[in-house]
Amino acid sequence: MTTLEHKHCLPCEGFGSTLDPKTAQNHLQQLASHWQISPDNKSIYSDFKFKNYYHVMAFINALAWIAHHENHHPDLEVGYNHCLVRYSTHALGGLTENDFICAAKTDAAYQPYTDKYKELK
Numbered sequence: 001m002t003t004l005e006h007k008h009c010l011p012c013e014g015f016g017s018t019l020d021p022k023t024a025q026n027h028l029q030q031l032a033s034h035w036q037i038s039p040d041n042k043s044i045y046s047d048f049k050f051k052n053y054y055h056v057m058a059f060i061n062a063l064a065w066i067a068h069h070e071n072h073h074p075d076l077e078v079g080y081n082h083c084l085v086r087y088s089t090h091a092l093g094g095l096t097e098n099d100f101i102c103a104a105k106t107d108a109a110y111q112p113y114t115d116k117y118k119e120l121k
Helices: 021-028 053-070 097-116
Strands: 044-049 075-078 082-087
Touching: 021 097, 044 097, 053 075, 053 082, 053 097, 082 097
Parallel strands: none
Antiparallel strands: 044 082, 075 082
């Protein structure tokens, strides 16, 4: 079985379907425990903590690279020491596997940071 982090997003413009709540919950269990599904089951989100704004911006640049490479783009809310990341497949109006793939890649980008700053876990 290929982990979500090692998969790639599939095109979804104009075709495909969203995940039912049970399947979305199964995918969520493959991510780090800080991810949550929105009450309407249309997005997943997590708030990533950092020591300072510079580290937040470095993380955002890593997310920009992931988004470009996967052609799947998160909504970001940026603060001095945090970044709220939200994934949803806007073209289909809800969650698809693409959202969970990018969330897993987001966790992989954050991992070296939490390894260095263990108090942020």
